[in-house]
Amino acid sequence: MRRPPPLGRWLVVALVTAGALVVFFPLFWMAVTSLKTPPELQRVPLRLEPDRWTNLDNYREVFARQPFGRFLFNSALVASVSALSSALVSSLAGYGFAKFHFPGRQLFFFAIVGILMVPFQSVVVPLYLWVSRFGLLDTYLGILAPDLVSVFGVFLMRQAIEVVPSDYIHAARIDGAGELAIFWRVILPTVRPAVATLVIIKFMWTWNELFWPLVVVNSPPMKVVTLGLVSFTNMYFIEYNLVTAAAVLSILPILSIFLLGQKWIVRAVVMSGLKG
Amino acid sequence: MRRLTWSHLTLPALILTLALIPGAPVAQTKKLVYWTHWEQNPDFNKWYAERGREFAKKTGYEVEVVTVPYQGYEAKYLAALIGKSGAPDFFNGIAHQWCGQYDFCDPMPADLARLWDESIPRYMVPIGKWKGVRYGTPIEHGNFQQMYLNADLFKKAGLNPDRPPKTLDEWLSAMKKLTSGDGASGVVGFAIRHKGHPVGITDKFLPFAHAFGARMLSPDLEKATGFANSAEMATALQFFVDLVQRDKVASLALGGPEDAFGQKRAAVIFRESWFFGWLRKNAPDVTFKVAALPCGKACPGAGALFPWTNLVYKNSPNKQVAWEFIRSISNAKDDLAQHESAGILPVWTANLESAYVKSRPDYASTQEMLKQPVPPTYFHPKSNELATAFGEAVVNALYGKGQPKPLLDEAAAKMDKILKD
Numbered sequence: 001m002r003r004p005p006p007l008g009r010w011l012v013v014a015l016v017t018a019g020a021l022v023v024f025f026p027l028f029w030m031a032v033t034s035l036k037t038p039p040e041l042q043r044v045p046l047r048l049e050p051d052r053w054t055n056l057d058n059y060r061e062v063f064a065r066q067p068f069g070r071f072l073f074n075s076a077l078v079a080s081v082s083a084l085s086s087a088l089v090s091s092l093a094g095y096g097f098a099k100f101h102f103p104g105r106q107l108f109f110f111a112i113v114g115i116l117m118v119p120f121q122s123v124v125v126p127l128y129l130w131v132s133r134f135g136l137l138d139t140y141l142g143i144l145a146p147d148l149v150s151v152f153g154v155f156l157m158r159q160a161i162e163v164v165p166s167d168y169i170h171a172a173r174i175d176g177a178g179e180l181a182i183f184w185r186v187i188l189p190t191v192r193p194a195v196a197t198l199v200i201i202k203f204m205w206t207w208n209e210l211f212w213p214l215v216v217v218n219s220p221p222m223k224v225v226t227l228g229l230v231s232f233t234n235m236y237f238i239e240y241n242l243v244t245a246a247a248v249l250s251i252l253p254i255l256s257i258f259l260l261g262q263k264w265i266v267r268a269v270v271m272s273g274l275k276g
Numbered sequence: 277m278r279r280l281t282w283s284h285l286t287l288p289a290l291i292l293t294l295a296l297i298p299g300a301p302v303a304q305t306k307k308l309v310y311w312t313h314w315e316q317n318p319d320f321n322k323w324y325a326e327r328g329r330e331f332a333k334k335t336g337y338e339v340e341v342v343t344v345p346y347q348g349y350e351a352k353y354l355a356a357l358i359g360k361s362g363a364p365d366f367f368n369g370i371a372h373q374w375c376g377q378y379d380f381c382d383p384m385p386a387d388l389a390r391l392w393d394e395s396i397p398r399y400m401v402p403i404g405k406w407k408g409v410r411y412g413t414p415i416e417h418g419n420f421q422q423m424y425l426n427a428d429l430f431k432k433a434g435l436n437p438d439r440p441p442k443t444l445d446e447w448l449s450a451m452k453k454l455t456s457g458d459g460a461s462g463v464v465g466f467a468i469r470h471k472g473h474p475v476g477i478t479d480k481f482l483p484f485a486h487a488f489g490a491r492m493l494s495p496d497l498e499k500a501t502g503f504a505n506s507a508e509m510a511t512a513l514q515f516f517v518d519l520v521q522r523d524k525v526a527s528l529a530l531g532g533p534e535d536a537f538g539q540k541r542a543a544v545i546f547r548e549s550w551f552f553g554w555l556r557k558n559a560p561d562v563t564f565k566v567a568a569l570p571c572g573k574a575c576p577g578a579g580a581l582f583p584w585t586n587l588v589y590k591n592s593p594n595k596q597v598a599w600e601f602i603r604s605i606s607n608a609k610d611d612l613a614q615h616e617s618a619g620i621l622p623v624w625t626a627n628l629e630s631a632y633v634k635s636r637p638d639y640a641s642t643q644e645m646l647k648q649p650v651p652p653t654y655f656h657p658k659s660n661e662l663a664t665a666f667g668e669a670v671v672n673a674l675y676g677k678g679q680p681k682p683l684l685d686e687a688a689a690k691m692d693k694i695l696k697d
Contacts, residue, residue: 038558042538065318121351128355128362137362215352218309218342218362230345234316236550237534 027251034058034245041240058245065242066228067220068249075207075225076253078143083203086150087195094157095187099169109158115151120211128215142216143224147206153198160194161187196264200257207254225250306332308339308598311356312368313349314584316550320618327605327614337597354378357589365592366602368415370655371406371585377657381411382590388603395608395624399578399650404585406655412585413602418549418621420578421483422641423570427563429454429463429543440567444487444515447570451525454543459530466519467533467542468526470674474667475660479581480533481516481670482651483546486579487572488512491652492666493691500691504666505684508573513680517673528674538562549621549638566637568644578642579651581663658694665690 033041035050035058062068097109127146136142164187172182188195210226217223229250232243258265308328312321321341328339342364344352356363357380367374375381384392389410393401396414404412427437433453441447451465458464469480478492485492490508493500503509519526526542534551536542538559545551546569555562569576588598605614608626615622616632621642628646633639656662669687673680 039560042535042559044539044541124351125355125358129359132359132361211348211351214345214348215355227345230347231315231343233345233347235313235346236316237554 030244031248033240034248036241038239038241058241059249062242062246062249066223066231068225068228068246070221071223071225071228072249072253074140074143074222075250078140078147078213078224079203079206081140082144082147082206083199085144085148086153086202087199089149090153090157090198091161091188091191091195092183093154094159094161095183097154097158098161098164099166099187109154112151113155116155120146124212124215131216137216138218138222140222143213143222145216146212147202147209150198150202153202156194156198157191160191164190193264193267196261197267200261200265203257204254306336306338308337308365308594308601309342309363310339310366310368310586311342311344311353311364313344313346314368315343315346317618317620318343320614320620323614323617324605327610328601331601331604335597335600337594337601339601357591360591363589363592365594366586366588366598368584369412369587370583370659371404371412371587372583372655372657372659374587375406375411376655380587380589380591381406382588382592382595382599384410384412384588385599385603388599388606391606395606395626397578397625397628397646399646400623402653402655403580403583404587412587413606414583414585414623416580416584416620417615417623418638418642419580419582419584420645421480421546421548421569421576422638422645423567424537424545424547424551424555424564425567426537426540426543427565429540433543437565440565441570442568444570444572448519448523448525451519451544452523455525458524459527459536459541463540464527464530464536464542465525465544467530467536467545468516468519468528468674469533470520470528470671471531473664474671475581475663477667477670478663480546481513481667482579482581483569483576484516484572485509485512486576486651487570487574488515489573493652493654493656493662495652497654497656498695500662500666500695501688503688504691505681505688510681510684513670513673513684516670517680520674521676549636549642552637553619564637566641568641568648571648574651575648577648577651578645579653581654581659583653583655656695661694662691665694 032048032050035053035055037051037055037057040047040051093112097105131137131142131145136145168186168190169182172186177185208226209224210230213224213227214230217227225246229243229246232239232246310324314321321343324339325341328337332338353367353369353374357374357378371381383389384404392404392410392413396403397417399420400414400417403414404410423440425437425440430437430450433450433456435450435453441450454463454465456462469477482492485508488508488511490503490506490512492504492509494503520528530536530541533542533545534547534554537545538555540559540562552564552566555564586602588595588602592598605611608622608624611622611624612627612630612632615627621633621636621638622628622630627633628643633642636642654662665687669680669683672678673683677683
């Protein structure tokens with residue numbers, strides 16, 4: 001006869017369920033709010049469910065007021081390029097710092113990591129001037145400029161590559177492989193989880209970026225999704241019905257990525273010690 | 277071991293190629309670029325582009341409107357105006373900030389400045405000026421608070437909504453009659469602003485301060501001590517605090533005052549002319565009336581802490597054309613058309629008796645407010661920092677974290693330091 005699960009197990013299940021509900025509820029609230037009309041939002045006592053579950057007027061208005069599909073495309077493009085570029089540059093830099101000995105290696109490394117301590121706001125104006133001088137204002141490359149390289153990525157990849165046994169590299173050299181070949185064929189496959197971590201984190205960071213796109217983007221077709229979201233908050237009031245509809249739309253791609261790459265994301269969170 | 281093939285590189289290469297394709301360029305040639313953060317008025321903004329098309333027939337210059345999100349607009353303005361490239365030719369901003377704190381504005385041609393001075397209500401004349409020089413064209417009339425009252429709740433409390441309270445004493449007495457709970461259950465008389473940025477708190481408290489004859493800064497805007505902490509100011513703040521703590525006609529349990537009024541949990545709110553549009557959209561079942569603010573020792577009058585104007589960037593290569601465009605729309609007809617399209621009050625005095633303005637629910641109250649003496653203004657380059665220091669004292673007093681006078685003394689000292697720095 002099977003013994004019933006111990007009480008402790010039930011407790012764990014109950015706690016996890018409660019935790020899941022706490023996490024899920026704001027998302028649910030956002031979704032149902034996006035189906036309500038402004039007067040419904042003002043109703044007292046507040047009702048959880050909308051009058052009409054099929055009311056998609058807010059979504060229609062979001063698309064009518066703004067080219068929101070274009071914003072989603074722009075965000076996806078910018079976040080993808082930034083994630084891939086950061087992964088590539090950071091892996092190369094990390095490989096250099098981890099496996100090559102050259103004068104001032106530690107100094108350079110700490111100088112690069114030290115950039116993490118510089119608030120982005122303090123470099124915005126000089127960065128803007130550069131981007132403007134190169135004629136990149138209001139372009140994809142202008143939005144991407146500060147995100148093509150990731151200092152955090154250099155740090156992460158250096159840590160990951162450092163633990164790769166140097167014997168692999170020596171063996172490859174004996175077999176006649178060049179340094180780039182070693183990087184592509186030996187290092188990258190070995191540190192694939194770290195690369196995946198970096199790609200995912202960088203994608204999410206860039207997706208959520210507001211400040212820099214706000215500074216360099218002028219025309220509506222170049223706006224990213226975060227700029228679309230804040231446009232429903234003006235100096236007097238917040239249009240909650242529209243903000244929530246736009247927010248639902250903006251999390252869909254991230255949600256899809258999560259569902260597709262759940263295994264990697266969990267590993268990424270564990271590896272980097274970062275939380276959502 | 278797997279080899280890296282071209283197929284592995286195709287996707288990143290494709291994405292990078294797409295990334296390098298430039299987006300729509302910001303055309304500076306033959307185009308006047310206008311920046312505004314007034315996202316709440318898309319039709320108002322669009323109007324510049326429409327008039328720009330007519331302007332282009334004569335000059336070849338069209339107007340491109342860039343709407344910047346309010347959240348973070350100052351950073352964007354600052355980067356562009358310091359950078360001198362990719363900057364607007366003219367923009368919506370506050371004169372004492374962008375022309376005073378920074379030196380980004382081109383002075384308005386004298387004849388145009390004279391035209392504006394002669395064409396707008398008296399309280400608006402200082403708006404758009406810095407040190408007596410006109411830089412900007414005021415674009416928002418009605419940016420002063422008025423009293424919105426829930427007519428049904430007034431009737432229920434035995435009050436006549438067509439005879440709103442005229443003095444602070446009458447007003448307090450009405451608030452007491454209207455209060456039947458703490459807002460969570462029952463209704464409170466007054467929807468008080470007690471959360472959010474301290475500048476907003478200051479903005480909402482100032483009508484009370486002015487009604488008590490107090491002012492936040494000296495007339496030359498050089499001193500806070502003796503003004504921000506004067507006996508009149510302390511009495512005004514005590515009155516404001518008492519609304520919550522002693523008289524209980526306002527509640528800190530309620531969230532935003534606009535929501536409280538829209539949800540019929542508060543019977544009265546002080547808000548600007550934009551509020552009736554919000555009410556009609558968000559709370560269409562609220563029957564409301566708009567009245568002038570009640571007077572105390574003095575009347576609060578029509579005054580604004582956020583005097584929005586259109587300014588011309590002094591480093592713009594197109595600044596003369598920008599002034600010509602502004603000149604072309606500086607007339608009563610365009611003023612009415614633009615403001616009516618957005619459902620907001622026009623600026624020119626000639627339009628204050630127009631059919632459009634007369635049809636608005638705030639027509640009579642606006643007239644009454646304009647008859648009151650002009651209240652003190654605080655158009656100082658550091659007005660945001662000053663209002664923040666002052667607003668913190670008001671919030672602390674509301675939440676019982678100290679007595680009004682010591683809190684105001686502390687705020688005044690802080691404000692003097694800001695003024696000296």
